[in-house]
Amino acid sequence: MSRPGSDPGLTGRQPSAVHGALSVLEEVARAGPGVTAQQISRSLGLPRATTYRLLNLLVQDEYLVRMPDLAGFALGHKVALLAGLAAAAAPAENPHDIVVELRGRIRGGVHLASYRDGVLELVDVDPDFPLSDERRLLSDLSSSALGTLLIAERRHDPLPFSSRPTPAMPGRGCFAAALRDATGALVAGVALALPEQRLAEPESLLELIAPECRRLEAALR
Incomplete structure (x- = not known):
């Protein structure tokens, strides 16, 4: 049962998971295409199991894609879409x-x-x-x-x-x-x-x- 005033759709663990997923996206963007799960885990200090779970979720949602050789990851088309929308929304200078x-x-x-x-x-x-x-x-x-x-x-x-x-x-x-x-x-x-x-x-x-x-x-x- 949720406490009064709390959001029943948001558990205490979910903010941490969201933060972890965003950190993984940032690391793939920083490291570039082909970065491996092991490299991401080491760079972020995340447990290997957590890293794999976040990577799989991001791939399923098309924010990441697996490289053709399945050895690493790259940013997916949804990231490019978000970047394009942000650029389009930015007002042009006069x-x-x-x-x-x-x-x-x-x-x-x-x-x-x-x-x-x-x-x-x-x-x-x-x-x-x-x-x-x-x-x-x-x-x-x-x-x-x-x-x-x-x-x-x-x-x-x-x-x-x-x-x-x-x-x-x-x-x-x-x-x-x-x-x-x-x-x-x-x-x-x-x-x-x-x-x-x-x-x-x-x-x-x-x-x-x-x-x-x-x-x-x-x-x-």
Whole structure:
């Protein structure tokens, strides 16, 4: 008979069993496909009989699968399903918020451009560092780093970045990093408006903004 206020469907041993099953799943994920029951038992400090019982339950419920040679175990399709559902449920970041963060740590202007349908379009211009000649930037692609990325893409010679001096502003320059989709196609570009001397090491600039570029690529997908 259950005590008042207790859950008759949950015994004192069940939480321990659930914890053990989750620990086994974590160990298989950590060790990788082919890990054996003996290795799991040793790593987790579980009795061998308990380990086998948990493994069998997880295999029956398709959270684990036996390897073809029956010597070890790997994660099953239900784990992949749960991971996929979790990824789908995670809200995508707002590209504008990422650009704002980048502006907070770059001493210069930060602009975001789209290349949708193969056309350069400015979608997020830095209000504190307005473009010197937006009309020319859009009409003469060769005059800007953003345009140069698109020219290279059209020629099937993709670039990871481009840098150019700003014609209308002596001593100033522009660096642009390419943002690509899962197929590798150019979809957007991040441009930095900087003093021209800072363009001397473009690889360092690319490394500097790489974290935000990766986040922007994920958000734009």
